[in-house]
Structure formats: C-alpha cells, structure tokens
Amino acid sequence: MNHFTIFASKNDVDDIQDKIAEVFAKGFTIERGDSGYLVKSKGLFKKSRCSITVLFEDTNPDYFTQNIPGMMGYYDRIPFQDEDLKEQVMIQISVFNTVIAIEMDKEITENHMQLFTRLLASIGGVGFLPDGTLLDQSGSVIVYSNGESGPANFRPQACARKIRSQEVTSEQGETRKNRTIAFLTDKEIPYATSLPQLPPLEGCRFKSQEEIAKRAVSLLIVIQFACDVAQNGNIEESREFFTNMLRTYEVQESLTEHEKFFLETQHPSPQDAVNISWQYEAYWTLIWALGLVEELDFPDDVCDCEYAIQVVSRCETFEQFYKQTVLRSKEEILDEADKIYRLHWACVDSRINGQVAPLSLNESVVMERRRGLFWMMGYQDEEWDTISMDT
Template structure:
C-alpha cells in the first residue's frame, strides 16, 4: 500500500471525478455521498471473474469556512493543517525562499485530498494524482514510496519543494489567494478592506504601512463597464503583438482603422505604431500584466497570480485579438460581463499597498525579493484605470502611493 495527500487553496471538488474517470475509464467507483459532494471514492481497477482487482481510494475534506489564513480551531482539518505547518517549519532549508513560500502556502490551504493505492502506485496513478494537483494548484505531502522518494512536500508537477533533510529541487512556488474567500469574512467598508489587505500582506512577509490611506468605497466610485474594458483590452492585445514583433505596426494601424477602433488607440500607442522603435516596443511589452488584469476583470482569467514573476498570456484560454480577418467589435460585444465591484476594489487596494512596499524598499536601497516591483506597478496601473482613479485615462494613469 502506498499513499500521498494533495493540499489546495482552491475548492473544486467537481474537477476530481472527471479526472479519475479519464485515467481509469473502466474502473468501478463506489461513492460515499454524491458526485457533487462526497467524502470517499473507492475505485476497483482490473476486476474480473478471475481477478480481485486493485483498489485506489480517494478521501476528501475541506474547511467549513474557507479562508486565506490559519486560525486556531477544533475543526479536524484546521488542526491537521496547523500540525502540517509546524512539521514542515521544523525542516532545515537549503533554499530559504522556497521554504518561506511553502509555509505561506500552507496557511492558505482549504482542501485535503488523500490517495491510497493497493498494492502500490502505478504510472497511471501518478499521472492522475498530478493532473488533480495541477487542476487545483495543489501541493503534495508524501512519506517515502516508490514515486515520492523523500519524506516531504512536492509541487503540483511532482518536483520536491522541501524534504525533511532540507533538500529542494524546485525553483519557484506560486502562492495564490482567491478574494472570494476573504470577501465573505468582511463587508465592503474601506477600512475593513484595508485591514484585510494588510493581514494578507503580513501573511506573505510584505511590509505594511498602517497609515496608508484607504481607497474608495463602492458608493464612491463608478468602475468601468464591461464594454469599456473590452475595448481597451482588445486594443492592447494587438499593441502587445506589435511590441513583441509578431505584427507589423502598419498592419495594426490598418486593422484599427478598418474596424473603427483607431480613435480608441491612445496617443502613446499611436506614437508607437507610427514611429516604432525597439525601446518603445520593449516598454510596451510590460503591458502583458495590464492585459491579464483586464481579462481577469472580464472573467477571462481565473485569478491574478502572485506578483513574483511576469505573467504569460500563453497560459490563458482566451485572447482578444483573433486574427486580421476577425471583426473585433463582435468580440467586444460578447465580453459583456465583469467581476463584482468588491473583487476589483479588493485587488486595487491590494496592489496599492504592495506598490507602496516596493517603493519603500527602493527608497531604502533594499532588494524587493518577495514580489517583482515592475509586475506590481503594471497591475496597479491597470487596476487604477479600472476604478477610474482620479478620472485618469489610460495614458495618464498614475500609481501614487
């Protein structure tokens, strides 16, 4: 018998059974509960009249009240997560950055999925487990076995994050938090949002300024409409391809004019297209971060990743510019939904305060190793545009802290 456990911040129980069926299409599955709400799955694999078959059992539990931090509780899963935190924190660490990120990630966990294979793991078991880990952005705890050979924690790809001897093979670890989990804990009052954000920053070891003012409340702001956001991100998506030398500037100009979007191109963007230089293009490549934020606001990206590295737009399933033969206005019209005011304001407040920490570190001559200051600035910029900070248009947005 061999076992391991996935821990995840994301609650997505509905994703697990389809993945199991994908890897074990002929298995018999006994469900304790329903397909939408179960605590145990028992898969019998290879059973026939002449063979008993092997078993693969999956156990699931989640926090009663999902959160982004650990608070002492008698809830069994909370107690187990605190024990896991204490156990991992006792490990030595050859890579302090991974060690600290791992401890931060443990505090955000909401879900535990345990796997038991009899007589042991096969290649198919491991592919299935890693697919679930990837779907839930999970981390894996395992005792030594035929696959995970060291006692310790592994990332969603099965790479060793930290063993009990301090060894680490990983280069990075993302720590992502869904705002909806802490939205429910507090209301929408700006002072509560500020306190909530500061608590989140503290959990990541990011400096806070308790005297930094609050941002606007829902009643004080008119966040941009889905149509405005869709127009802006559609223009940006083609400018981005010009910046990366994938599209010729003159072709982009012709496209914008053909479909009536030239007046939506800003003065700075027109300067880039009409007088292109590599320096201007290099600067424009940073707008990948703003594109991600705007697509997130339109619900086309699941989350805004932790800002410790540049985003990759190739990771998205949707991109606004879909070819010169496609009418962008039809795409814009279809992007008719955006996230709630609370979600957008929460992230605007978050990046406002992270940006302050970056500026503070720069003024003091300190390295900002926890986050990437350039990434933070570009996302802060896009969020300020979304909330109409000072009623500034795209070229004029400021990120004062």
C-alpha cells in the same frame, strides 16, 4: 553636518528665488545654475559655499515618487513618543511637493543655521536634519530622531491642490484596507499603516464592460506592434498589419494618444516599445476583470503571454470576443486594486532601502497591474498613460 533640507507644500515656487536672494543678501554672492543656486561668502577669511537645489513635484515627479514613500516609511518605523504627533507628521509628509536641498562644502556653523532657519521661516516648510530630526518653520524641534517630541506646536500645512486630493475615508475603505493588511501580515510582507484608503465604490467611476473589452483588444494589438519594434522587425509591414487588425476589431478609438503616436511615427522609440510591451501585465488585469483569467496570481512573475494573445486571436470580431466576457463585480476589482496598491508600497520601500523585494515581488509587474486596476476603477479620473504611481 553639511546638509539641511527644507520640505514644503506650495502651490508654486515662483517666489523661492526672491526668498533665497533676500536671506543671503548680505555677505554672499548668488549664482544661478541649471539645477539651482550656488551661494558663496564674500569674506576674505572663513570662506564658504553652498549649493541650493530646488525641486518641485510638477517638474521633478520622479524624485517625489522615489523618495517620499521612503521618507514616510522611515518615520513610520520611528517609535514616536506621541502617536498623535506621528499621525500629523505622516500627513505632512504625504502632501510635500517642494524640496529645497542645501549642501555646504564644510560643516554647518551656528551662523549658517540661522540663515537656513530664516529661509525655512520665509518658505513656511519643515526642516530636515541628516539624523532625522524635524524642525518647524520657526526652527523649533517637532520630533527628534529617536521619536522624542520636541517643543514645537506642530500642525501640518498643505497647498490647495494637495488638500483637494487628500484621502476620503469611509468604513468600506477601512474594511478593505484592513483586509489587505491581514493578507500582507499572513505573507509577512511589510506595509505602511499610513498609506491611505482607496475610495469607496460610490467614490469611483468604474469603466463599463464594453470600455474594458475594447481597451483590452486595442492594447493587445499595440503591444504586438511594440514587440516587433523591440525585436527589430520590419516596422512598415508590422505597422500595416496591426493597423488593419485595429480596423478589423473596430477598436482604433480605444488607443491612447501616446499609443496612436507610437503606432504612426516613422521611427518608433525602442524604449517606448519596451515600456508598452510591459503592459501585457496591465492587459492581464483587464481580461481578468472580464472573466477570462480565473485569478490574479501573486505578482512575482510575468503573465502567460501565449494565453493572453489567444483569448483575442481565437475571435474573428470584437463582438465575438465581447460575447465570451463576463464582468467581475466592482468589489472584486477594488479589492485587487487595494492589494496591488499596498504591494507597490512594499516594492518601493524595499528598493529605497536597498533590500530585495519580499517574496520576489516583481515591481514592474506590480506597477502595470496597478495601471490596469486603477484605470478600471476610474481612480481620480486619471488617463491610462498618466496613472499615478505614488505610494
């Protein structure tokens, strides 16, 4: 074994460098690198070195988006001896926002483990061994890899920011969650019972019919510009044409700041163009909510782009477009949001485990549908471009 990882839930990591320096003060030299620290023993004999990488959710969001769902899935599948302990472990994993990954150049000795446990105690996190065993901050075993309980008297700890964002449970949310799980079970799609409920209706800030309609029209127009950019079209002509379209439909103010920048910049990024083009799938949820799409089919294929364009292009003004819309109920929108949320978990879980997504789920389609649905329900007041994709 030459790896030891500390997971924690902290408001900041400003003191971590000092804690590393304190633990390795005697007999070691510490070099600061771009991605962390290199710790070398000073002795002439039995020399060792280890790299310590520190990751924080605010600065390394991709790591947490890609790895925490997999960690939750891993422990969800372990047959815990104590179901209450399993729930506590799952809660703790869900609030991790700091990782300190230690890699030795040789096998970890008992002396090394003592040092690593001291670092664990000073940071106040959970220790993770390569076989899946978890340690509390004192070094006592919380749970072994086979699900057997250890001697630690474990209770999860979370930083203030994570506590504020924790799940609000309700009978309505549980009913909705169970309904989605029944759908997934029927289709033999894996799911995580630990994945939280979505808020009840009264806990959401739903967008109005007019807000959704204006967002749909403005998004479709900027998508068309993005498609031209991605296909190496005449950018200036395209920019002028679609800017005039925005004025015609009077929806300029419904663009996001990122979209405004993309539309106005002299040399739009090709990658941004591709990313925005994918938002056809988010747009599809908007026109579904407006009653212009009969149902959201299973997300294993892309939407009907030709029809998606026609629902707007056949209208000469925004008012004409708006008059043909009928907003679906908040319950319908929330039901679909819950479904896509849990389908997203299935996509991430299969990807992390090197498996094909169940029933050919298209993760890109799922993510963009989630963007649209979560935006409409006003999930945590997140903006369009920053909808959280955590699972």
